Amino acid sequence: MSTVEDRPTTATTGSPREGERRWVGRSVPRKEDPKLLAGRATFVGDVTLPGMLHGAVLRSPHAHARIVSIDTSAAEAIPGVAAVLTGAQAAELVNPMPAFCAEPVPQTAVAIERVRYPGEAVAIVAATDRYIAEDACAAIRVEYEVLPAVVDPEAAMAPDATRIHETLDSNVAFHRTLDFGxxxxxxxxxxxxxxxxxxxxxxxxxxxxxxxxxxSWDPFDKSMTVYSNSNFHNFLPWAFAGMLGVSTNRLRMIPCAVGGSFGSKHFITKVLAIAGALSKATGRPVQYLEDRVDNIAANDNVGCDRIYDAELALAEDGEMLGLTLRIIDDYGAYFQFAHGQHGNAMAQPTGPYRISSLRYDVSCVLTNKVQQGFFRGAGADPGNFVLERLVDKAAEQLGIDRAEIRRRNFIRPDQFPFKTPPGNVYDSGNYAAVLDKALELAGIDDWRAEQERLRAEGRYLGIGLATCQERTGYNASEWWFLYDNPPLPATSTPESVKMDVDAMGGVRVEVGCPLWGNSPETVVSQVVAEEFGIDPADVSVTYADSTTGAMSAGPGGSRLTIMLSGATRGAARTIRDKMIRIAAHAMEMDPADVECVDGTFRAKGAPGTSMSMADIGMRAHLFFHDTPEDESSGLVAVHTYDHPYSTPPSADRKDMGAFYPMVSHACHIPIVEVDPETGVVTLRAYYAVNDCGTVMNPTLVEGQIVGGIVQGIGAALMEEYRYGEDGALDTPTFREYLVPSMHEVPEIVVEHLETPSPFTEYGVKGAGEGGRLVAPTAIASAVDDALKPLGVWVDELPMTPERVVGMVTDAREGRP
Structure with missing residues (x-):
């Protein structure tokens, strides 16, 4: 549930309607839902082209091995098989994967000579259907020389450890220590x-x-058309073109609807390269869609895998002084995004607290596992976990209530904008008010009484508490600022829309982002409706492909509502101002005396003198001589909205700059019951208070938060990639890799507090990742609280039943 009502909100300066907003802040129904529910949205699997073939991949069963030989003759002889490519053959058609690291860590879509993680591709097939392609993969014979697998990241750092890449001096791909303050x-x-x-x-x-x-490769004009569920089709199309071996002006990337991503489909280079190589080899369109085993084993965008040694320095009264973080981060076999996940982490390492100094020591280590990438939270999530665990431990050691120690150290409302030790800026907030509202919402006193009652019965109830940040609206500098000499020091993360009002007054908007599980059509329609005073249902929204020039960094980093609001409002203002000038000319008035209200352009103070949008649209399109002399025909605007507040990092990296400044905040209070004998954790209730600035659409925000909390339950209790000592993936299917179901999720109660951002249009902040960024930490706190009588301290996630039983056993036997 959510208590943010569908109500008008206070307008910011420059709003076309004074005082109250009409559409921003309302739960407008999602415009995307009808086509999704009716099965009319086009996903990659829905694309069918004449003569289309289907791809499949043969994957390595070994974590680390040399490829001695590959015999594809039996596969090639199967009727319906059009092409079988080894890594060397594919490399003649497409180039290595683009990477953003400065280190020499080459990666190809299909392995050449050596595999480095279980599930790495060793051959690819195109056939008339997927069944035949899979049968052909099974007929390929590969001889391997198995090599020692490196699984433990700390062991991988040893000088004598087997190297994952001979191009590196060690398995530590990157290391740096930075002090701030x-x-x-x-x-x-x-x-x-x-x-x-x-x-x-x-x-x-x-x-x-x-x-x-x-x-779909066209061998005659050397062009390629690609349908995909990548987010970066309008952000980095040139990188895809280079990989596919196509001129940038001969690549057309068409976005498809996306059935879930959570960050995992930003830069899906391997599936594009596999489909592209097979299309070039056959001269026919090729569809390749990962199956579930492909996706789990080799998706290249798994979450971070870290070991922290952390310290929090405090004064006697509980004032937080300094924080040190020593991090070993297991990146798996490749390093595509370099240390970019630590850009996310360094946006908020000191959380919502006035901590004045920070030491950040990070080692990025390579092992024989699928590589780390950008997944919802993208590296900020374990930072929240470690910091909040330190705060809970400090409260216990100093004898200060958990809520009180936080309240004493929160950044105060009058201190915003607030610059953190690494240099990022927080725009606004009222963290104490969020905490107080969460405590009230949860009814803490009643739960404490219930906890005492159950303890008398030998049962273990726990009350969690976590107050965490959600950095939103990223700037590209986070991908590279830990380098002194980055390979691509980009600083642009734009969002574009093209808007036009036709001759009948209809509004159309083309966006550069894809339909990625968020709600771009709904948000754009609300903004247009707000600016023109029309119904959001009357706004048409479509999606641009890579040939339109619609620059778009798309979803990711909880940015899209922020950026689409800015781009759409900018385009709407441009067109609305032109319509005002045309209306003023027609009514023989000064433009300053014309206003737009409810889709009508009228004389201020004399609403009887007016023109409709259709009246102005017809005049703008077909009656050039009846418009002002300096106006061109038509009502079209393209608006590119750049990051609203960013600064570059300093040359000495003592200041990383403002790169993630629209900072949302939340307090979560989960209630759990733990069975110490079986290790089973049962969530009894869940309370969350969120502040993401002005809430654009309460229903949409609630969906993002609740969904993120459910994903956070998975992170807290069950979801984990597990590898054996030989490097084998022990969780290759959903039988072993567990995800939360309705049975693990309690009622989730969500309320909001709104502190608008001073940097963005309407004061909005992001909300896409907040649920997951807080939930694992809050649930860990709850389990810790439940088992406190047994002396348990939670310092590892996920808290599987086996680990919970182990923690209880260690505590009972006096082991640390």
Whole structure:
């Protein structure tokens, strides 16, 4: 449930309607839903082209091996098989995967000579249907020389460890230590230094729809058309073109609807390269869509996998002084996005607190696992976990209530905009008010009484508490600022829309982002409706492909509502102002005396003198001589909205700049019951108070938060990629890799507090990742609270039944 009502909100300066907003802040029904529910949206699997073939992949059963030989003759002889390609053959048709790392870590879509993780592709097939293609894969014979597998990231750092890439001197692909503020001074003057060692294991997005592409190569004009569920079709099309071996002006990427992503489909280079190589080899369109095993084993966008050694320095009264983080991050076999996930982490490492100094020491380690990528939270999630665990431990050691120690250290409302030690800026907030509202919503006193009653019966109820940030609206500098000499120091993350009003007054908007599980059509329609005073249902929204020039960084980093609002409002204002000038000319008035109200352009103070949007649209399109002399025909505007508030990092990296400044905040209070004998954790209730600035659409925000919390339940209790000592993936299917179901999810109660951003249109902030960024940490706190009588301290996620029983056993036997 949500208590944000469908109500008008206070307008910001420059709104076309004074005082109250009509559409921003209302739960307008999602415009995307009808086609999705009716099965009329076009996903990659729905694309059918004349002569289209289907691709399949043969994957390595070994984590680390040399490819001695591959015999494809039996596969090639199967009727219906059009092409079988080894890694070397595919490399003649497409180029290596584009990467954003400075280190020499080459990666191809199909392995050449050596495989480095279980599930890596060793051959690809195109056939008349997927069944034949799969049969052909089974007929391929590969001889391997199995090599030692490196699974443990700490062991991988040893000088004598088997190297994953011979192009590197060691398996530590990147290491850097940065100090911000007087770290040593804060440690020296501290009354208490709280320490913890924490482990965050990797999980994956597990979307309903896997990554896929349909590639169609035209050998006559050397062009390629690609249908895909990638987000970056309008952001990095040149990178895809380089990989596919196509001129940038001969690649057309068409977005498809996306059946779930959670960040896992930003840069799905391998599926594009596989489909592209097979299309080039056959001269026919090829569709390749990962099956579930493909996606789990080899999706290249699993979450982070970290070991933390952390310290929090505090004064005697509980004031937080300094934070040190030593991080070993297991990146798997490749390094496509370099250390970009630590850009996310460094946006908010000190959380909502006035911590004045930070030491950030990170080692990015390569192992024989599928590589880490951008997945919902993208590296900020374990940082929240470690910091909030330190705060809970500090409260216990200093004898201060968990809520009180947070309240004492929160950034105060009058301190915003607030610059954090690494340099990122937080725009606004009222963290104490969010905490107080959450405590009231949960009814903490009643739950404490219930906890005491159950303890008397030998049952273990726990009350969690976490107050965390959600950095939103990223700037591209986060991908590279840890490098002194980055390979691509980009600073643009734009969003574009093309808007036009036709001759009959109808509004059309073309957006550069895809339909990615969010609600771009709904948000754009609300903004247009707000600016013109029309009904959102009357706005038509379509999606641009890569040939339109619609620059778009798309969804990701909880940015899309922020950026679409800015782009759409900019285009709407341009067209509305032109319509005002045309109406003023027609009514023989000064433009300053004309206003737009409810889709009508009228004389201020004399509403009887007016023109409809259709009247102005017809005049603008067909009656050039009846418009002002300096106006061209038509009502079209393209507006590109750049990041509303960003600064570059300093040359010495003592200041990383403002790169994630629209910062949402939340307080979550889950209630759990734990059976210490079986290790089963049952969620009894869940309360969340969220502040994402002005809430554009309460229903949409609630859906994002609740969905994120459910994904966070998975991170807290069950979801984990597990590898054996030999490197084999022990969780290759949903039989072993568990995801939350309705049986694990309690009633989730969501309320909101709104502190508008001073940087964005309407004051909106992002909300797409907040649920997941807070939930694992809050649930860990609840389990810890439940088992406190047994001396348990939670420092590892997920808290599987086996781990919970192990923690209880260790505590009972006095082991740390």
């Amino acid at each position: 007087d770290v040593e001074g804060d440690l020296a003057r501290a009354h208490t230094v709280v320490r913890t060692r924490a482990r965050w294991h990797r999980m994956g997005a597990q979307p309903m729809e896997t990554a896929g592409a349909v590639a």
